[in-house]
Amino acid sequence: MEIVFKAGSYFGQKFALSYFTSKLLSAGSKDKNSNEIAESFERLGGFLEVSQNQERLVVTLHGLTRFFEQYLPDLVEIVFSPSLPEEELDIQKKIANQSYLVSIEKTATEANKIFREGLFGANHSFGKTLQPSEIDIVTRAEISDFHSEFLKNSSFNVFLTGNFSDKDVQLTQAYFQQKSSNSFSALIKSPVLQDVFNLKIEKEESVQSTIRLGRRMFNRHHPDFFKFLVFNTILGGFFGSRLMKNIREEKGLTYGISSSIVPLVDEGYWSIGADVKKENVPLALEEIQKEIDVLKNQLVTEGELSLVKNYMKGSVLSSTNTVFDIMDKHKAILHENLPEDFYNVMLQRIDAVSAQEVQEMTNKYMQDLSTVVVG
Numbered sequence: 001m002e003i004v005f006k007a008g009s010y011f012g013q014k015f016a017l018s019y020f021t022s023k024l025l026s027a028g029s030k031d032k033n034s035n036e037i038a039e040s041f042e043r044l045g046g047f048l049e050v051s052q053n054q055e056r057l058v059v060t061l062h063g064l065t066r067f068f069e070q071y072l073p074d075l076v077e078i079v080f081s082p083s084l085p086e087e088e089l090d091i092q093k094k095i096a097n098q099s100y101l102v103s104i105e106k107t108a109t110e111a112n113k114i115f116r117e118g119l120f121g122a123n124h125s126f127g128k129t130l131q132p133s134e135i136d137i138v139t140r141a142e143i144s145d146f147h148s149e150f151l152k153n154s155s156f157n158v159f160l161t162g163n164f165s166d167k168d169v170q171l172t173q174a175y176f177q178q179k180s181s182n183s184f185s186a187l188i189k190s191p192v193l194q195d196v197f198n199l200k201i202e203k204e205e206s207v208q209s210t211i212r213l214g215r216r217m218f219n220r221h222h223p224d225f226f227k228f229l230v231f232n233t234i235l236g237g238f239f240g241s242r243l244m245k246n247i248r249e250e251k252g253l254t255y256g257i258s259s260s261i262v263p264l265v266d267e268g269y270w271s272i273g274a275d276v277k278k279e280n281v282p283l284a285l286e287e288i289q290k291e292i293d294v295l296k297n298q299l300v301t302e303g304e305l306s307l308v309k310n311y312m313k314g315s316v317l318s319s320t321n322t323v324f325d326i327m328d329k330h331k332a333i334l335h336e337n338l339p340e341d342f343y344n345v346m347l348q349r350i351d352a353v354s355a356q357e358v359q360e361m362t363n364k365y366m367q368d369l370s371t372v373v374v375g
Helices: 017-027 034-042 065-080 086-103 107-120 140-152 166-179 225-236 242-250 278-297 302-318 323-335 346-351 355-365
Strands: 002-005 047-052 057-062 156-159 198-201 208-217 257-263 268-277 370-374
Touching: 002 323, 017 034, 017 047, 017 057, 017 065, 017 086, 017 140, 034 047, 034 065, 057 065, 065 140, 065 166, 086 140, 107 198, 107 208, 107 268, 107 370, 156 323, 208 257, 208 278, 225 242, 225 257, 225 268, 225 278, 225 302, 225 346, 225 355, 242 257, 242 268, 242 278, 268 278, 278 355, 278 370, 302 346, 302 355
Parallel strands: 198 370
Antiparallel strands: 002 057, 002 156, 047 057, 208 268, 208 370, 257 268
């Protein structure tokens, strides 16, 4: 069972409120402390996970079907009436601060941070990173207010996946419908488009550098989405991509290089990422640009295009192997307001992309690219 709230880092008065709410939910309820909560699920073969991102906060229960009814009272109590203990907040703040200090020493972490700040702006949640300046200013009272507004008194979705009976569905409705609200859910708005940037951050003690190159893009609703997806796969979207063949296999500049598009609710972004030796950065950037230029000026052969399409279609089919995979597709359709047949027609849409359209995508979108190098 997944209970999904529109309560990610985008929402609330402070960036870190969603994060710390997710950490404190299972730390205690009015009747049980964190150990008692964990034990109440574990003795029945179940466990909880609470996660969050920029857009949503998700409470996930994994458990055994025969104990489904016994899980629900504690689950409802944790989600809607948590104690949010002050001492646990202090612990989580220390953990978050320490994690930041450790991770920011890695060139990849710092490059990601700077790249997203450049794309979305340092004041928008999409461009922010959880760091001490955001962590230390959060109070328990603010977390309680955030929980009340965005979880306790807000609308949410419940997803059930597995071997459920009609009785289980009725129980879910009985427990959760009384908690649901018709309150308005704010829209997620993207920030204004930022200027193109090229940044190099020196880290003298580092023997390698991290490269991030990309730009703001679109979401799954855009008419070019599938065409761009095929272009991206050819360039850097799988192990046999052009970037991998050139920069990893032929030049030996990196262990791995890839490109990907990240669709968001309102838009998205696209990036290339690689770690290379510091002295090889200029050559790596030159070769990346060379591969982009080739796609701009030469049509992809039918053989390569067919290979990539078959890989993509195989990936789509393998991503629906389990009931959990299928539910992920349903969640994407609901959360992103996609057409109900989005995944049903995906194979046909991929198959319909031509070599000319791949070239068109390259010339249309491989411009105004921003670059970050850290190392």
